[in-house]
Amino acid sequence: MDEPYWIYAVGLAAQLLFSARLIIQWLRSEQSGRVLSPTIFWQLSLIASFLLIAYGILRDDPVIIFGQIISYFIYIRNLQYKGAWGYIPHYFKVIVFLFPIATISWMAGSNQHSWNDIIGNPSISYLLLVWGALGQVVFALRFVYQWYFSEKLKKSVLPLGFWIISMVGSLLIVSYGFFRYDPILILGQAFGIIAYARNIQIGMQAKKVKMEAKPL
Numbered sequence: 001m002d003e004p005y006w007i008y009a010v011g012l013a014a015q016l017l018f019s020a021r022l023i024i025q026w027l028r029s030e031q032s033g034r035v036l037s038p039t040i041f042w043q044l045s046l047i048a049s050f051l052l053i054a055y056g057i058l059r060d061d062p063v064i065i066f067g068q069i070i071s072y073f074i075y076i077r078n079l080q081y082k083g084a085w086g087y088i089p090h091y092f093k094v095i096v097f098l099f100p101i102a103t104i105s106w107m108a109g110s111n112q113h114s115w116n117d118i119i120g121n122p123s124i125s126y127l128l129l130v131w132g133a134l135g136q137v138v139f140a141l142r143f144v145y146q147w148y149f150s151e152k153l154k155k156s157v158l159p160l161g162f163w164i165i166s167m168v169g170s171l172l173i174v175s176y177g178f179f180r181y182d183p184i185l186i187l188g189q190a191f192g193i194i195a196y197a198r199n200i201q202i203g204m205q206a207k208k209v210k211m212e213a214k215p216l
Helices: 005-032 039-058 062-081 090-109 115-119 126-153 160-179 183-213
Strands: none
Touching: 005 039, 005 183, 039 062, 039 090, 062 090, 062 126, 126 160, 160 183
16 A cells, blocks of 8 residues: 555545445344435435545546546435435535536646546556446446436335345455455445345345235
């Protein structure tokens, strides 16, 4: 690990928040016997994503940056469905919306952590970049999938397919993390795999109960 430890501290804080959201969502789903989509899940997701984008910039890692930007605005949309977005101060909303745009603009014009430095990072081979990008795309698509279902139902939900896609994307990202010697990605995803597996099990059990309850 060549970067200063404080950089890893930023990434670790993000991953701890991501893990915390899963723990809370998992526990509440266990209590109710069905997969829930609590408001705090999306609040913690947004804060963690903010930090992880910053971590990706500091590590010159385009896979992390763009993987997060895809899901960043979906977190906001779910907060709107939960009715929690309206309680956030206006100035903070502006900061949240402008952050990804400011990030890309800053990288385009900065000499340090610039777009060229990130894309041309010598520690990431082309094949590894493609592999990591594939993992992040799959991982981000889970929220596109979740967004589609939520828009269809007009409420925030976490469907079974969300957890299946999460599992596949997480396994890809863990392998990328090993090749990148990135403990933040490995630790963050390792816990997630357990939570995804359990949510898949809860979701399938709830679906089975629902099917059995239908009149013949």
